[in-house]
Amino acid sequence: GAVVSQHPSRVICKSGTSVKIECRSLDFQATTMFWYRQFPKKSLMLMATSNEGSKATYEQGVEKDKFLINHASLTLSTLTVTSAHPEDSSFYICSASETRANEQFFGPGTRLTVL
Amino acid sequence: QQQVKQSPQSLIVQKGGISIINCAYENTAFDYFPWYQQFPGKGPALLIAIRPDVSEKKEGRFTISFNKSAKQFSLHIMDSQPGDSATYFCAASNLDKIIFGKGTRLHILP
Numbered sequence: 001g002a003v004v005s006q007h008p009s010r011v012i013c014k015s016g017t018s019v020k021i022e023c024r025s026l027d028f029q030a031t032t033m034f035w036y037r038q039f040p041k042k043s044l045m046l047m048a049t050s051n052e053g054s055k056a057t058y059e060q061g062v063e064k065d066k067f068l069i070n071h072a073s074l075t076l077s078t079l080t081v082t083s084a085h086p087e088d089s090s091f092y093i094c095s096a097s098e099t100r101a102n103e104q105f106f107g108p109g110t111r112l113t114v115l
Numbered sequence: 116q117q118q119v120k121q122s123p124q125s126l127i128v129q130k131g132g133i134s135i136i137n138c139a140y141e142n143t144a145f146d147y148f149p150w151y152q153q154f155p156g157k158g159p160a161l162l163i164a165i166r167p168d169v170s171e172k173k174e175g176r177f178t179i180s181f182n183k184s185a186k187q188f189s190l191h192i193m194d195s196q197p198g199d200s201a202t203y204f205c206a207a208s209n210l211d212k213i214i215f216g217k218g219t220r221l222h223i224l225p
Contacts, residue, residue: 006158034212043204043215044159093158103147104213106158 006107021079021110023094029074030096038091084114121216134192136219138205145207153202195223
Protein backbone atom coordinates (compact mmCIF):
# COMPACT_ATOMS: atom_id res chain seq x y z
CA GLY A 1 0.00 0.00 0.00
CA ALA A 2 0.87 3.66 -0.21
CA VAL A 3 3.27 4.88 2.48
CA VAL A 4 3.32 8.29 4.11
CA SER A 5 6.09 9.30 6.48
CA GLN A 6 6.35 12.13 8.99
CA HIS A 7 9.38 13.67 10.60
CA PRO A 8 10.02 14.13 13.41
CA SER A 9 7.90 11.60 15.29
CA ARG A 10 8.32 13.57 18.51
CA VAL A 11 9.45 17.11 19.20
CA ILE A 12 9.76 19.11 22.38
CA CYS A 13 10.32 22.83 22.11
CA LYS A 14 10.29 25.93 24.24
CA SER A 15 7.42 28.38 24.14
CA GLY A 16 7.92 31.03 21.48
CA THR A 17 9.97 28.92 19.10
CA SER A 18 8.84 27.61 15.71
CA VAL A 19 8.64 23.96 14.79
CA LYS A 20 8.54 22.40 11.33
CA ILE A 21 6.96 19.02 10.64
CA GLU A 22 7.54 17.23 7.34
CA CYS A 23 5.13 14.91 5.58
CA ARG A 24 6.29 12.79 2.66
CA SER A 25 4.55 10.40 0.31
CA LEU A 26 7.17 7.72 -0.29
CA ASP A 27 5.83 5.70 -3.21
CA PHE A 28 3.25 7.87 -4.92
CA GLN A 29 2.69 11.43 -5.99
CA ALA A 30 0.34 13.26 -3.69
CA THR A 31 -1.65 15.91 -5.46
CA THR A 32 -3.36 16.76 -2.19
CA MET A 33 -2.11 16.62 1.38
CA PHE A 34 -4.10 17.13 4.55
CA TRP A 35 -3.07 18.16 8.04
CA TYR A 36 -4.99 17.02 11.11
CA ARG A 37 -4.74 17.68 14.79
CA GLN A 38 -5.76 15.14 17.39
CA PHE A 39 -6.19 15.74 21.10
CA PRO A 40 -5.93 12.83 23.55
CA LYS A 41 -8.81 10.39 23.23
CA LYS A 42 -10.44 12.59 20.62
CA SER A 43 -11.11 12.34 16.93
CA LEU A 44 -9.06 13.85 14.12
CA MET A 45 -9.74 17.48 13.36
CA LEU A 46 -8.91 18.66 9.85
CA MET A 47 -6.76 21.79 9.95
CA ALA A 48 -6.05 22.43 6.29
CA THR A 49 -5.89 20.99 2.81
CA SER A 50 -3.04 21.73 0.46
CA ASN A 51 -2.55 21.10 -3.22
CA GLU A 52 0.89 21.05 -4.75
CA GLY A 53 1.93 24.51 -5.84
CA SER A 54 -1.13 26.23 -4.37
CA LYS A 55 -1.93 27.99 -1.14
CA ALA A 56 -3.43 25.82 1.55
CA THR A 57 -7.12 25.99 2.38
CA TYR A 58 -7.64 26.30 6.11
CA GLU A 59 -10.65 25.09 8.05
CA GLN A 60 -12.69 27.60 9.99
CA GLY A 61 -11.05 28.55 13.25
CA VAL A 62 -7.53 27.51 12.24
CA GLU A 63 -5.08 30.41 12.27
CA LYS A 64 -3.22 30.43 8.96
CA ASP A 65 -0.48 32.68 10.33
CA LYS A 66 0.03 30.30 13.21
CA PHE A 67 0.10 27.10 11.19
CA LEU A 68 2.03 27.66 7.99
CA ILE A 69 1.61 24.97 5.37
CA ASN A 70 3.80 24.54 2.32
CA HIS A 71 3.25 21.92 -0.37
CA ALA A 72 6.29 22.52 -2.55
CA SER A 73 6.35 19.23 -4.40
CA LEU A 74 4.17 16.22 -5.15
CA THR A 75 5.86 14.27 -2.37
CA LEU A 76 6.46 16.81 0.38
CA SER A 77 4.33 19.05 2.55
CA THR A 78 5.45 20.89 5.65
CA LEU A 79 3.57 22.29 8.62
CA THR A 80 5.30 25.01 10.62
CA VAL A 81 3.89 25.91 14.00
CA THR A 82 5.05 29.47 14.53
CA SER A 83 5.68 30.97 17.97
CA ALA A 84 4.48 27.79 19.61
CA HIS A 85 2.73 27.91 22.96
CA PRO A 86 1.76 25.12 25.37
CA GLU A 87 -1.79 25.06 24.00
CA ASP A 88 -0.34 24.03 20.63
CA SER A 89 0.85 20.78 22.18
CA SER A 90 -0.93 18.02 20.33
CA PHE A 91 -0.62 15.07 17.98
CA TYR A 92 -0.34 16.28 14.39
CA ILE A 93 -1.12 13.85 11.59
CA CYS A 94 -0.76 14.35 7.86
CA SER A 95 -2.35 12.40 5.07
CA ALA A 96 -1.83 12.29 1.34
CA SER A 97 -4.05 11.55 -1.60
CA GLU A 98 -3.08 10.72 -5.15
CA THR A 99 -6.50 11.18 -6.64
CA ARG A 100 -9.65 11.65 -4.60
CA ALA A 101 -9.73 13.25 -1.17
CA ASN A 102 -11.56 10.26 0.23
CA GLU A 103 -8.68 7.94 -0.56
CA GLN A 104 -6.21 9.32 1.93
CA PHE A 105 -3.19 7.55 3.35
CA PHE A 106 -2.15 8.67 6.79
CA GLY A 107 1.27 9.29 8.26
CA PRO A 108 2.34 7.99 11.67
CA GLY A 109 1.86 11.35 13.38
CA THR A 110 4.08 13.83 15.22
CA ARG A 111 3.77 14.42 18.94
CA LEU A 112 4.49 18.09 19.68
CA THR A 113 5.10 19.19 23.25
CA VAL A 114 5.60 22.89 23.94
CA LEU A 115 7.11 23.68 27.31
CA GLN B 116 -25.16 17.99 7.96
CA GLN B 117 -21.45 17.26 8.00
CA GLN B 118 -21.59 15.14 11.14
CA VAL B 119 -20.89 11.46 11.47
CA LYS B 120 -22.28 10.01 14.68
CA GLN B 121 -20.51 6.98 16.10
CA SER B 122 -21.46 4.65 18.93
CA PRO B 123 -20.60 3.26 21.38
CA GLN B 124 -17.85 5.46 22.74
CA SER B 125 -16.19 2.43 24.31
CA LEU B 126 -16.69 -1.30 24.02
CA ILE B 127 -15.43 -4.34 25.89
CA VAL B 128 -15.72 -7.74 24.22
CA GLN B 129 -14.55 -11.18 25.23
CA LYS B 130 -11.95 -12.87 23.07
CA GLY B 131 -13.68 -14.74 20.29
CA GLY B 132 -16.79 -12.57 20.45
CA ILE B 133 -18.24 -10.18 17.88
CA SER B 134 -17.47 -6.47 18.16
CA ILE B 135 -20.06 -4.14 16.61
CA ILE B 136 -19.62 -0.41 16.08
CA ASN B 137 -22.33 1.73 14.54
CA CYS B 138 -22.28 4.98 12.63
CA ALA B 139 -24.84 7.31 11.09
CA TYR B 140 -24.47 10.17 8.65
CA GLU B 141 -26.67 12.95 7.36
CA ASN B 142 -25.20 14.24 4.14
CA THR B 143 -26.34 12.16 1.18
CA ALA B 144 -23.47 13.59 -0.89
CA PHE B 145 -21.03 11.28 0.90
CA ASP B 146 -19.95 8.50 -1.43
CA TYR B 147 -17.22 6.66 0.43
CA PHE B 148 -17.34 5.20 3.93
CA PRO B 149 -14.01 4.04 5.37
CA TRP B 150 -13.17 2.61 8.75
CA TYR B 151 -9.85 3.37 10.39
CA GLN B 152 -7.98 1.58 13.16
CA GLN B 153 -5.67 3.58 15.38
CA PHE B 154 -3.25 2.32 18.01
CA PRO B 155 -1.95 4.68 20.72
CA GLY B 156 0.69 7.07 19.42
CA LYS B 157 0.18 6.01 15.80
CA GLY B 158 -1.63 7.44 12.82
CA PRO B 159 -4.92 5.89 11.69
CA ALA B 160 -4.73 3.03 9.23
CA LEU B 161 -7.42 2.18 6.72
CA LEU B 162 -9.13 -1.04 7.74
CA ILE B 163 -11.95 -1.48 5.24
CA ALA B 164 -14.17 0.80 3.18
CA ILE B 165 -17.44 0.64 1.30
CA ARG B 166 -19.28 2.64 -1.33
CA PRO B 167 -23.07 3.21 -1.12
CA ASP B 168 -23.92 0.99 -4.06
CA VAL B 169 -23.02 -2.07 -1.97
CA SER B 170 -24.85 -3.27 1.16
CA GLU B 171 -22.07 -5.36 2.63
CA LYS B 172 -18.34 -5.83 2.29
CA LYS B 173 -16.25 -8.46 4.00
CA GLU B 174 -12.49 -8.66 4.36
CA GLY B 175 -11.30 -11.46 6.59
CA ARG B 176 -12.80 -10.99 10.05
CA PHE B 177 -14.00 -7.47 9.26
CA THR B 178 -17.41 -6.74 7.70
CA ILE B 179 -19.11 -3.46 6.88
CA SER B 180 -22.89 -3.44 6.67
CA PHE B 181 -24.37 -0.45 4.89
CA ASN B 182 -27.99 0.75 4.94
CA LYS B 183 -28.34 3.58 2.45
CA SER B 184 -31.99 4.36 3.17
CA ALA B 185 -31.33 4.66 6.91
CA LYS B 186 -27.99 6.42 6.33
CA GLN B 187 -26.32 4.03 8.72
CA PHE B 188 -23.34 1.72 8.52
CA SER B 189 -21.62 -0.57 10.93
CA LEU B 190 -18.40 -2.49 11.45
CA HIS B 191 -18.48 -6.07 12.65
CA ILE B 192 -15.30 -7.72 13.91
CA MET B 193 -15.75 -11.49 14.08
CA ASP B 194 -13.70 -13.69 16.42
CA SER B 195 -12.33 -10.59 18.15
CA GLN B 196 -8.73 -10.91 19.37
CA PRO B 197 -6.72 -8.99 21.97
CA GLY B 198 -4.66 -7.55 19.11
CA ASP B 199 -7.82 -5.86 17.85
CA SER B 200 -7.83 -3.63 20.93
CA ALA B 201 -7.56 -0.12 19.47
CA THR B 202 -9.61 2.94 18.67
CA TYR B 203 -11.83 2.64 15.61
CA PHE B 204 -13.08 5.60 13.61
CA CYS B 205 -15.81 5.48 11.04
CA ALA B 206 -15.79 8.19 8.42
CA ALA B 207 -17.76 9.52 5.52
CA SER B 208 -16.31 11.40 2.61
CA ASN B 209 -16.83 12.94 -0.76
CA LEU B 210 -14.37 14.44 -3.23
CA ASP B 211 -13.24 17.17 -0.85
CA LYS B 212 -12.69 15.78 2.60
CA ILE B 213 -13.19 13.02 5.12
CA ILE B 214 -15.44 13.57 8.12
CA PHE B 215 -14.56 11.34 11.07
CA GLY B 216 -16.76 9.96 13.80
CA LYS B 217 -15.65 10.52 17.38
CA GLY B 218 -14.17 7.06 17.72
CA THR B 219 -14.80 3.87 19.66
CA ARG B 220 -12.24 2.52 22.07
CA LEU B 221 -12.40 -1.25 21.77
CA HIS B 222 -10.90 -3.52 24.38
CA ILE B 223 -10.82 -7.27 23.85
CA LEU B 224 -10.50 -9.29 27.04
CA PRO B 225 -8.01 -12.17 26.79
